[in-house]
Amino acid sequence: MKLQVAIDLLSTADALALLHKVADHVDIIELGTPLIKQQGLSVVTNVKAAYPDKLVFADMKTMDAGELEAELAFKAGADIMTVLASAADSTIAGAVKAGKAHGKHVVADMIGVADKTTRLKELKALGVSWVELHAGLDEQAQAGYSIESLLEAGRNADVAFSVAGGINTERIGAVEAAGATIAVAGAAIYAAKDPAEAAKTLRARIEKHG
């Protein structure tokens, strides 16, 4: 299983400072939606220039104009961009079309999708590279939040999937056991006292499980 760091900071300088500490321990660098909204797509270009050998993931959360927004992300240097799974099929198909044209990946973010089983089948047919089973920051803040419903959807999925939603050292083993190909960790790394140590520990948990 690969490790993806989600950077939900608000400046390119802070993102680069974090990456200086953690990049060696992660496979995929995600530039979060608030970061892209604050800095524009230049943050994608700057991070890709600094880390050309890493996969750079632009969390666009595109809801409309799929082909156009995917084009913008890929032209800025992204290797992977996200479209919302709840968008119209034509939006997702447009993003996938741009992904194919650029030889890059489009990921469908399942945030807020109630009927996960049905949508996962449809997304597979639409040709996304993988789906992200995701509980967003607001959902995580609700009392009684559990990652279990994401893992359950993953166990029953017939499509490659990543998981995002408060992954930390306690939860990452269960994410891997559910069959995820990528674990996405945001706050567990960027908000840690020692982000390098946090990323290293998450990586070690993955390697321990094989």
Ligand SMILES: O=C(CO)[C@H](O)[C@H](O)COP(=O)(O)O
């Ligand atoms: O996309 C996001 C929020 O919409 C986050 O980047 C994602 O949830 C991962 O961060 P965390 O591990 O803190 O949940």
